[in-house]
Amino acid sequence: MKLSDGEIDFPITRVDPLFEDLPMSRASxxxxxxxxxxxxxRIAQSARQYDVMVRPLxxxxxxxxxMADDAPRHLKVASEAEGCCPQEFVLEFQDACLAATENGALDRMEDFRRQGFRIGIDARRSSGTPFGARVRTAVERMRVSAEELLINEAIQQRAEIVSSLGGAVILDRAHWKQADLLVSYGATHSLKMIADA
Incomplete structure (x- = not known):
């Protein structure tokens, strides 16, 4: 929901298990x-089944x-087969995948953007990505922890950059009483807001 007014804006989907969490026998x-x-x-079908009209997913x-050269094309075909446009989806990658090889990973992320998909970065576990001009223009969404946003200047700078460029900075488990402070650091949305007594 939006930190500024509490409005429900777009859904964050939960996928279990993630590809990286599959047992080795299934992943191989x-x-x-x-x-x-x-x-x-599956996400597109669930959104249709439960009348979730808010986008992006x-x-x-x-x-x-x-690492898969054909992935952008296959995903575009899959989204269109479900009656969706690629722009209705934000593909959210872990920050760590950009940290070591910013340019190579960004080239491949831009392949998804050229097919119409939006790009997000999940920086809740790591935040080592060099935040150069290419990353700034590629990333429309960034997820960070509320605690890290309050204490980490690098994350604060990134959050301000993403939000100033019109993107969303999404927090997990933020306290309502800190909402104004978090907004001043660039946060725009939060999941699982914590009520304060």
Whole structure:
């Protein structure tokens, strides 16, 4: 929901298990592209079944998806098969996948953008990505922990950049009493708001 007014804005989807969490026997039989196509279709079908009209839908994307050259095309076909546009989905990659090889990973992320998908970064576990001009223009959504946003200057700078460029900075488990302070650091949305007594 929006921190500014409490309005429900867009849904964050939860996928269990994530591709990286699959047992080795299942992960070796399933390509990241096949897993992602199945996941995207399942999310689109659930949104239709439960009349979730708010967009974009966030979809957690495995790091290994960036190694599959055919993934952007397959995902576009899958989204269109479900009657959706690629723009209705934010593919959310872990920050760690960009930290070591910013340019190579960004090239592959831009392939998804060229197919129409939006890109998000989940920086709740790590926040080591070099935040150069290419990352700034590619990323429309960023997820961070509320605690890290309050104490980490690098994350504060990134949050301000993303929100000033019109993107969303999404927090997990923020306290209502800190909402104004978090907004001043660039946060725009939160999941699971904590009521303060």
């Amino acid at each position: 039989l399933t390509s990241p592209t096949a897993w992602m196509v199945m996941t995207l279709r 966030h979809v957690p994307a495995p790091m290994t998806l960036l």
